[in-house]
Amino acid sequence: MGMFAGKKILVLGIANKKSIAWAVAESLKREGAELCFTYMNDAIEKRVRPLAEELGVSLVLPCDVQDDKQLDEMFGEIESRWGSLDGVVHSVAFAEKDDLSKRFCETSRTGFQLALDVSAYSLIAVAGRARSLMKDGGAIVTMTYLGAVRAVQNYNVMGVAKAALESSVRYLASDLGKENIRVNAISAGPIKTLAASGIPKFRELLTTFAERAPLGRNTEPEDVAKATLFLLGPLGSGVTGEVTYVDCGFNILGL
């Protein structure tokens, strides 16, 4: 019996097999979880459905996190199919490429709103709806990055969005704790994914990171998956409101 046998988990943010959410989904499946995947639009649906089939996931629903109606419909469908929910993996972020390459002081108002809406508000929108299905308590895990607390070159408005996301984790943990719902974030080291490819000079970042990180290597999606399972499952029962670094120790370094 796996650690997640009989547990129902919603996974947001699978774009392809390089996605952090895919590594998490594979690990959850190995541990016996029943999963729901989502896709943002028709083009992504074509990529996500075969991945769902590969893991034997039959519940695959549309969800653009900027669309309240779609969020309502998705949770309505989860309620009618599952009746309850035990966990959510929120692995979603977006910023205009232009806003990551310009000077930070030139960030546009619309770019700021878009990055904060998709990457930070979406956690609140999801948690607010998930809680009513988490009748016996539950756990929510989101993905963040060091750029929330340090000024990382080229991370720009996404850093501000991640700061809002980390703060939202604390407020949600404080709010939902009385319902035995835990909310945590993992601050992952840089990993080559679709989202990361939008960050200028990302390849150089990876090289420098592996040279300097105490463990002398880059972070793998599987590293993040293991920590996600800890925070989502029974081993993390006393942990909420935390940002856990899974970055081979990079964040502890000074110059």
Ligand code: NAP
């Ligand atoms: P990814 O594979 O590109 O995943 C990002 C996901 O966000 C995609 O599935 C994307 O869907 C989805 N998304 C974007 N806008 C959305 C919207 N409006 N509604 C619903 N979904 C939307 O990249 P990833 O690196 O695994 O990113 C997952 C999370 O990890 C993000 O929060 C990211 O910031 C965080 N993170 C990544 C790294 C890294 O170095 N890779 C490090 C630390 C933290 P589409 O494909 O349809 O756009």
